[in-house]
Amino acid sequence: MPRISEKGLAMPASPIRKLVPYAEEAKRKGRKVYHLNIGQPDIPTPKEALDAVKNCDIKVVEYSHSAGIESYRRGLAKYYQNVGIDITHNDMIITAGGSEAITIAFLTCLNPGDEVIIPEPFYANYNGFAVQAGVVVKPIVSSIENDFALPPVEEFEKLITPKTKGIVICNPNNPTGYLYSKEELEQLATIVKKHDLYLFSDEVYREFCYDGNSHFSAMMLEGLENNVILMDSVSKRYSMCGVRIGALVTRNKEVIATAMKFAQARLSPPSFGQIAAEGALNTPAEYFKEVYDEYIKRRDFMVEALNKMEGVYCPKPKGAFYTVVKLPIDDSDKFAQWLLEHFEHNNQTVMLAPATGFYSTPGLGKNEVRIAYVLNVDDLKNAIECLDIALKQYPGRTL
Incomplete structure (x- = not known):
């Protein structure tokens, strides 16, 4: 056998x-x-998303552009601009869920044997994505004793080796619910700049920040325009996990161009999912x-x-x-x-x-x-x- x-x-x-x-x-x-x-x-799920699919009058369900439907990307770019992330529709690739965004990001930026540091506990599927890409996860423990706050910069430094190529964060965090502050992300930025690493930022839960706390995106960190890779999804934001639509977003043009080759290899993201996601952009406050x-x-x-x-x-x-x-x-x-x-x-x-x-x-x-x-x-x-x-x-x- x-x-x-x-x-x-x-x-x-x-x-x-x-x-x-x-x-x-x-x-x-x-x-x-x-x-x-x-x-x-x-x-x-927002009525706007469901109606977009119900009212769709296309006669043929065609392949979309490998980067995603342009009108959706333009609409999504406006969404990001409204939350303080200054990007255009050319700075993103629409993916089959946030999962594909993470997988393509790893495949684009990392070689087999490269290491990424991830504060643990972390989203369990990061382990699976790392296995697919041949990437080695180097965990850095955060503790329930301090409600899973970001570990000190010194602890990250201890894990840096010549094979270290990136840091992965999820903010707000799955599974802990911890929300990294602007100050914590700026501390992380010092390490990223010092060692010229990628910062992979999973921001799927951006809309869910409580008690007067606001979300600070890694895309807002100054001087890291070519380092930050944002991974996102509509699954939780609009309560439509099954449409399987996510996005890889970065200002790094070389990353976008390379990621596009992986996007072309899988042809295109789901058409009806994109239609629903574009409709969801009209969800009222x-x-x-x-x-x-x-x-x-x-x-x-x-x-x-x-x-x-x-x-x-x-x-x-x-x-x-x-x-x-x-x-x-x-x-x-x-x-x-x-x-x-x-x-x-x-x-x-x-x-x-x-x-x-x-x-x-x-x-x-x-x-x-x-x-x-x-x-x-x-x-x-x-x-x-x-x-x-x-x-x-x-x-x-x-x-």
């Missing part, structure tokens, strides 16, 4: 999706499963105000409820709609599986994402899980009640 590739064997399973078979089995048993494991909001208020309500309920539980610590996220929570358990992977296989309360249970999959350093995240507060407050109340009872019954409880 032919062998599987080394990359295939090295490819990590998703901590967000690997427990799906257990969730499906729980549902077959008639149990209600509250999905706190995945960033799939229950917020309605009231939509975002309502979404903001809803997430604040969900976050505040969840943080308060979790921190009332014995042995549980939940930082208060400043952005996105996730948090990493410390639990009194022996093994988050075992616990998450046990919840689906063996636990039920009023014929209900909870699906969580073990935090081990959001770390690259072996052994970290054993007593942590990522929770996505993407359900309405009534469902969150039921889910948190289930979790509270489950923690008291779990055989591997450490208190």
